[in-house]
Amino acid sequence: MVERNQHWHGPLPQALALAIKQLTIAFTPSVVTALGLIALRRRLSPEIAAKYLPGWVIALSAITSIPALLTLKIKRREWSEKRKAAAYGATLPVRRLGKQIGNIDIMGAMFETLEKGFLSEFMWDKMAELGYTYEFYVLWDRAIVTSDVNITKTVLATDFPNYVKGETFNQYMKSVLGTGVFNSDGDMWKFHRTMTRPFFTKDRISHFDLFDRHADHAIVKIKERNRSGYAVDFQDLVARFTLDSATEFLFRTCVHSLETTLPYPWNAPAQLKVRSNSPAEAFAQAFAEAQEVIATRTRIGVIWPFYELFRDKTAGPMKVVDAFLMPILETAVARHKEAKTMGVDEHSEEIADDETLLDHLVKYTDDPVVLRDEVLNIMIAGRDTTGSMLTIAVYFLSQYPEVMQRLRQEVLDRVGPTRRPTYDDVREMKYLRAVINESMRLYPAVPWNMRYNVNDTVVRTSEGSNIFIPAGTSISYSVHCMHRRTDYWGPDAEQFDPDRFIDSRVQKYLTPNPFIFLPFNAGPRICLGQQFAYNEMSFFLIKLMQNFESIDFDVDSLDPKMRPLEEWKGAYGRQGIEKMWPWSHLTLYIKGGLWVKMNEAKNGEQEV
Structure with missing residues (x-):
């Protein structure tokens, strides 16, 4: 290895x-x-x-x-930047000021918010005060944060070559993501995109056999748990579903994480809470721990190495991840070498029906590190984000029973109580797509992302002002904050209303400015697997609607330490009404899980 x-x-x-x-x-x-x-x-x-x-x-x-x-140096830099901004006819971003040297009080407030705050609260509150784009320094390391659609569009699309992941971001991430597509620039990024793009075609993503097997298995697990009288952690269950689906899609080898015992609530008897220690669960837990570490590095900033001087905090979890992945990768490489000795065309652009993504990747490289890095990056995209969005969608269905009933009626009208959905079914179900989109709008799978600009540049805000950004600046853009702006989405932006993706609000807000909705990123780095994700989410939700007629959030099953804080009640927007605590490492998740009970459909509508 x-x-x-x-x-x-x-x-x-x-x-x-x-x-x-x-x-x-x-x-x-x-x-x-x-x-x-x-x-x-x-x-x-x-x-x-x-x-x-x-x-x-x-x-x-x-x-x-x-x-x-x-x-x-600081005074000279500020003087130089003011002169450059004036020369460009621009201004410098509004600055968030701290009260202590090096603004270490800002860092302290950020970490306190991480422990006790709502998703994006640390940045969102200051946007209301300073504007939707501002800069701040922590230990003289500068960062710009924004939820401005024009700036985000510039970064992701119109001036794409000028904005890179950069060396600093690479240092945060590379012990986990390596040189994979999410953590690379230039030729390496193009290489990964070239390897992966041909695999995500319509006829590949419309093969629903894989989803069907694992969705049926997951629904059996839900019914078994319901009949035991305990709630099921849907977040954990759907993570298993997406892990089994992803490993079969990627490797042809399903890890069967749904075979093991599901977790029980915090208040269940101790004898029920003995967890199995399967390789799949160990992998999933280790991968989540590693992602948490690298996310923490980005929050700490450039001084993160001093927190890991003598121990790389990702080393232990990644040892478990590598032990799980490497045998699979080595088998794929060996299988490809054997095929080459038998005269199979290794550079054929045709993708066989039984060919996995890994089979496709080994046509381009047999470097185990490059393969591992790309597989882990795709795993985050194909497993973590999809699981996150399904979790949020089911949370909203538990909170808005009228939406659940309307969605279920659309499923029964189009697909019926037992038939397996097809690609055409998914494409025609407008309300289903609206429910998924509205869930991703309010809680996108990747709430925050960042880039570094290569050259001095001027960006124009959606309000019409020009802002000068010096080369090498960290620019953190928040899709989560952008999705909740009332000037982009209307006065009801904080409300869950799938109809906004169907009615006249589409023409009023989204059509004139499509960059206000970016659940899958945009520009050259747009997610290659977005249609795969839509299909997987749609398929699973259709299966749920066929099998269950209502979903209830069971707050008593949620660990009290993971429940929304009492002081949140009455706060602005969703913070004041949510029954769950949304947070993120690289991708969004719910603290403590999503504990629900589902009422099975009557009249034998679907037997699994």
Whole structure:
């Protein structure tokens, strides 16, 4: 097995190497100052040196040179940026100011919000005060945050070559995502897109056999749990469904995570809460832990290496992930090499009916690290995001029974109580698509994303002002915040209303400005598998509607520590009414799970 750290980091662990580099840069002024003064002292007579350059003066000068030079650099940078902005006829972004040196109070507030806050609360509240685009510094590391549709469109599409993931983002992510499509730029990104694109074609994604098998299995598990009298954690269940579907789609080898025992609520008897320790569950848990670590790195910022000086916090989880994946990858590579020896055309553009995505990828490379990185990236796209969106959709169905009944009626009218849906069924079911879209609007699978601009640039906001952004700036754009702006979606933007994707509001808001709705990203990096995701979500929801006539959120089954805080009641928008606590690492999830009870359809409508 190729060791991930050796492949990427060289002889030193990544965090330690980065920390040494940062300390070297930070203390260089002090060392240069001390050496310069010592050299000058040697040129002076002993009497003058002792009088004007005693040791304490040299030491004090060396220490104060660091903040002095830093202040000088900041002032010079600000002066230069103001001149450049003026030359472009633009202004600098509004700045969020802290009260302590280095704005460490802002960092403290951010971490407190992570523990006790609502999704995006830390940034959203300041957008109401400062505007929808502003900048802030933490330890002099600058970031711009925005929910402006024009800026987001510029970053993702109209000026795409100028905005990259960048080296800093790569450092955050590479111990997990490696050189995969989500963490690469330039030729490597193009290589991954070229490898993957041909596989996501209409006739591939419309093959519903795979969804059917695993959806039936999941529904059996729901019914078994319902009949036991306990709620089911739908978030956990659908994660198993998407994991089984993804592994079969990617590898031809299903991990059968639905075979193991589902978790029980926090208040169930202890003997019921003994969890199985299957390889699939270990993989899923380890992968989630690794994603949490790299998400935390982005929140900490450039000083994250000092939190992992002597231990890469992703190393343990990724060891479990690699142990699960590598045998599968090695088998695929060996199978491909055997096919080559038998004279099979390795560069054939035709994709066989039984060919998996991994079979397709090994036509391009047999490098196990490249394969692993791409598979993990696709796993996040194909498993985590789809599971997240199905969880949110079912949460909303539990909160809005009238939507559930209308959706169920559409399913029964179009597909009936037992027939397997087809691609044409899914395409024709307008309300089903509206329910999915509205769920993704209010809680997109990737609430925040970021880029770095390569060159100095000016962006125009949707309000018509021009903002100058210096090269190398971190730009965090929030689809979650953009999706809840009343100027983009109307005064009812915080309300769950699938009809907004059907009625006159489509023409009023979405058609004139399609970039206000970006659940699958946009531009050259738009998600290749979005139609696959729509089909998978649609298929599973149709199966649920055929089998269950109502869904009830069971708050008593949710761990009290994971419930929305009492002080949220009455807060603006969804924060004041939600019964669950939405949060995210790389992708959205519900803290503590989504515990529901489902009432089975009567009259023998569907027997599984």
